Amino acid sequence: MKKTKKGLLLVSTLVFFLFIGYQYAADNTFNNQSDENNPKATRIKDTNDMEHVSNNNVSLNDKMERTRNEWDCVKPNEVGKIMIIMYHNIGNEESTWSRHYSNFKKDLETLYKKNYRLISMKDFIDNNIDIPAGYTPVIITFDDGLEGQFSFIRKADGINIHPNCAVRILESFNEQHPDFGKKAVFYINSYPVAFGQPEFVKEKLNYLVKNGMEIGNHTYSHKNLAKITPEEIKEEIGKNIAMIKKSVPEYEVCSLALPYGGIPKNLAVVAKGNWGEIKYKNKSILLVGAEPALPPNHVAFDPLKIPRIRGSERYLQKWLEYFDANPRERYVSDGDPDIITVPQDLVFQINKHSLKGKVLRTYNRSN
Numbered sequence: 001m002k003k004t005k006k007g008l009l010l011v012s013t014l015v016f017f018l019f020i021g022y023q024y025a026a027d028n029t030f031n032n033q034s035d036e037n038n039p040k041a042t043r044i045k046d047t048n049d050m051e052h053v054s055n056n057n058v059s060l061n062d063k064m065e066r067t068r069n070e071w072d073c074v075k076p077n078e079v080g081k082i083m084i085i086m087y088h089n090i091g092n093e094e095s096t097w098s099r100h101y102s103n104f105k106k107d108l109e110t111l112y113k114k115n116y117r118l119i120s121m122k123d124f125i126d127n128n129i130d131i132p133a134g135y136t137p138v139i140i141t142f143d144d145g146l147e148g149q150f151s152f153i154r155k156a157d158g159i160n161i162h163p164n165c166a167v168r169i170l171e172s173f174n175e176q177h178p179d180f181g182k183k184a185v186f187y188i189n190s191y192p193v194a195f196g197q198p199e200f201v202k203e204k205l206n207y208l209v210k211n212g213m214e215i216g217n218h219t220y221s222h223k224n225l226a227k228i229t230p231e232e233i234k235e236e237i238g239k240n241i242a243m244i245k246k247s248v249p250e251y252e253v254c255s256l257a258l259p260y261g262g263i264p265k266n267l268a269v270v271a272k273g274n275w276g277e278i279k280y281k282n283k284s285i286l287l288v289g290a291e292p293a294l295p296p297n298h299v300a301f302d303p304l305k306i307p308r309i310r311g312s313e314r315y316l317q318k319w320l321e322y323f324d325a326n327p328r329e330r331y332v333s334d335g336d337p338d339i340i341t342v343p344q345d346l347v348f349q350i351n352k353h354s355l356k357g358k359v360l361r362t363y364n365r366s367n
Helices: 002-037 060-074 101-113 121-125 166-176 198-210 230-247 313-325 344-349
Strands: 043-046 083-087 089-091 098-100 116-118 136-144 152-155 158-161 185-188 214-217 255-257 272-275 278-281 284-290 306-310 339-343 359-363
Touching: 083 284, 083 313, 089 101, 098 101, 101 166, 101 313, 121 136, 121 214, 121 255, 121 284, 152 198, 158 166, 185 255, 198 214, 198 230, 214 230, 230 272, 230 278, 306 313, 339 344, 344 359
Parallel strands: 043 359, 083 136, 083 306, 089 098, 116 136, 136 185, 185 214, 214 255, 255 284, 284 306, 339 359
Antiparallel strands: 152 158, 272 278
16 A cells, blocks of 8 residues: 555656746747747847847847857947938039039049948838948939929930939949949929929839839928918928829839928928828928938937038048048948947947847947
8 A cells, every 4th residue: 555655646746847847938929929920129249248149030149140240340239329411402413502514423423432332211211231241321302393402305216315414323233233222312393394394204203112212391492491370381292292192103202302401490290280181191300411420229319300521522522531530420330220330338329129130239439
């Protein structure tokens, strides 16, 4: 009888420990699944903290290990400043608001040689900067929708894009240097007519969208928004949206450049509203001139007051030389849009709420 009791006790003990082991394995499996299904949690890492985290079916640890040497060489700074260049006309003369087409070509050459690469305004504002490691993003914008920006010419073989307008210059340069890109933003007015050739408005707007360029709002008739009423502001923005949608009905305009740089007292009216049945929402509002912009991850970034620099010899040269002399202030990519890499001494500049699932990686820079 005693042997029987001892046997039962032994069996019971084994069953108990088997049950505990099963529960531990189940819990551990569940926790691992939770990590894989929730990659959105912000994680902060440095070169001494390389724990394995699953990210889009690729080990984040492996991804960091693979690019560790590259980071050490390029010293990424994804909280650095970004140039948003503001052009107006591209033509046969050089003046305050016009860049000679030959000089515009030289601007692209200079940017390319200095390791700048084009990104779109949409990718900028969505915090989706995707360029190779060691390179710096740059955004090219054009205001007013002038014919020198996009012009058609009639020839015996049909209608062609003018070789010296901005669109064709960008495309030609991209054909020679595919890694530079051809993204640009055209902030247009619909009155009197976008790009100066009324018979080609629809064709031009569709061409821009089809070829990866962007259309932005510059109001219907270029009124200074700081000098008109909120209702007039809504009309200027909404009416321009309506005109754009006549040509590209499915296109969503989500960015606006302020005419004359005029900032109204109630900027919220510019950011979001409606004019009759026309609704609008501007995720980014651009100013005139001044200085390079902070990136979306910076604590001081304001999407409704984004500065630009003038696309003129004086100002473009000034800022190119500035970043040559102060490379630590320049945005430098780590090559991975899912990871935000900054020097440890600049981590205080990061708005961690802006990361939205991206991994923040820091490192110590010695020089």
